[in-house]
Amino acid sequence: MLSCPRCQATLEPTAIQCPRCRLPLKAHGHPGIPLHRTEGGEALCATCVYDADDTCNFPQRPHAETCTLYRSVNAAQDMELPALSPGQQISFWVRNHRGLMALGGLLLLSLVLVLVR
Numbered sequence: 057m058l059s060c061p062r063c064q065a066t067l068e069p070t071a072i073q074c075p076r077c078r079l080p081l082k083a084h085g086h087p088g089i090p091l092h093r094t095e096g097g098e099a100l101c102a103t104c105v106y107d108a109d110d111t112c113n114f115p116q117r118p119h120a121e122t123c124t125l126y127r128s129v130n131a132a133q134d135m136e137l138p139a140l141s142p143g144q145q146i147s148f149w150v151r152n153h154r155g156l157m158a159l160g161g162l163l164l165l166s167l168v169l170v171l172v173r
């Protein structure tokens with residue numbers, strides 16, 4: 057039986073919020089979007105697979121107390137995730153380091169302009 061993490065009231069599996077304390081249980085008021093919530097003092101990111109593989113770009117990282125995308129590293133290990141291809145790894149790296157890529161592009165452009173003079 058499900059219970060509210062704040063007040064321990066009994067919950068229906070489809071409940072969007074706790075009927076007693078009104079704690080939101082689903083994101084955006086939608087029953088299909090789970091809202092993961094930290095238990096205890098540790099942020100969700102500390103045990104999230106998207107923090108571990110450095111692919112998360114949510115602004116609340118690394119201190120998220122609630123998150124719609126949280127995925128436990130322990131659950132991920134149990135599921136045997138397919139390995140990322142080198143192309144996907146490069147794509148994730150570029151996406152997470154856009155500023156560095158822009159700076160590198162400017163430096164390269166400056167170098168080309170100096171050499172063609």
Ligand code: SF4
Binds near residue numbers: 101113117119
């Ligand atoms: S997906 Fe959520 S819990 Fe996971 S690292 Fe990003 S912000 Fe943290």
Ligand SMILES: [Zn+2]
Binds near residue numbers: 061062064074076077
């Ligand atoms: Zn409650």
